[in-house]
Amino acid sequence: MIKTMALFALSIFMLVACGEAGDAQLEKNASSETEAVESAASETAGNDGLGVGPVKSVTIGALDAAMAKEGEDLFTKNCTACHKIEAKFVGPALAGVTERRKPEWIMNMIMNPEQMVKEDPVAKELLAEFLAPMANQHITEEQARKIVEYFRQVDSK
Numbered sequence: 001m002i003k004t005m006a007l008f009a010l011s012i013f014m015l016v017a018c019g020e021a022g023d024a025q026l027e028k029n030a031s032s033e034t035e036a037v038e039s040a041a042s043e044t045a046g047n048d049g050l051g052v053g054p055v056k057s058v059t060i061g062a063l064d065a066a067m068a069k070e071g072e073d074l075f076t077k078n079c080t081a082c083h084k085i086e087a088k089f090v091g092p093a094l095a096g097v098t099e100r101r102k103p104e105w106i107m108n109m110i111m112n113p114e115q116m117v118k119e120d121p122v123a124k125e126l127l128a129e130f131l132a133p134m135a136n137q138h139i140t141e142e143q144a145r146k147i148v149e150y151f152r153q154v155d156s157k
Contacts, residue, residue, distance in 0.1 A: 049101070052119045053108030055141065060103055063156060064149055071143075071150030078137040079147075085154055090132050098148070098155045106151065107144040109134065 050056060075083075082090035097106060101122075109116050109123060113134035116123035127133055139147070 049105055051102075051105035051108030051112075051123070052115050053112030055104045055107040055111070055144070058103040058107065058145065058148070060152075063152055065153070067146050067149040068153040069150075071146035071148065072153075074139070074143050075147050075150055078139065082132070082135070088130075091130055091134060092126060094151060094154070096155055098151050103145075103148045106148050107141065110137075110139050110144040110147060111141060112136075 083092070083094055085093065085095050087093050101109075105120075105122070108120075113123075113136050117127045117133055118124075
């Protein structure tokens, strides 16, 4: 009887240990896949991480505080129902976005979310993670550029 209980306990221990190792490997594989998608996306079909849409080139200079303030106002009015700067919400947290994405990609995502989630690998991955497509707020290119300037200001702090 004691041998049977010891064998049973050892079997349970082995199953749990194997399960935890498998979970760790699954997490590692998922992380590697996400990194691979992001890496591939930055060189997707010749767009060099610019995304899909009308914005092909953005000139970035010194931070423009007035433009950033207008961008903050636009972000507050149009984006905060789904996005927070420091926390995931309906969509991803946006702190550090200018370090992860090119300004063209950010602007194309703001202006052209439907096509981005259909054709851009990073946008597809974000949709798969958050399960909520980004709403088209009909932001103009000028407005999108101001929002990028706001993100630059946030990321510079």
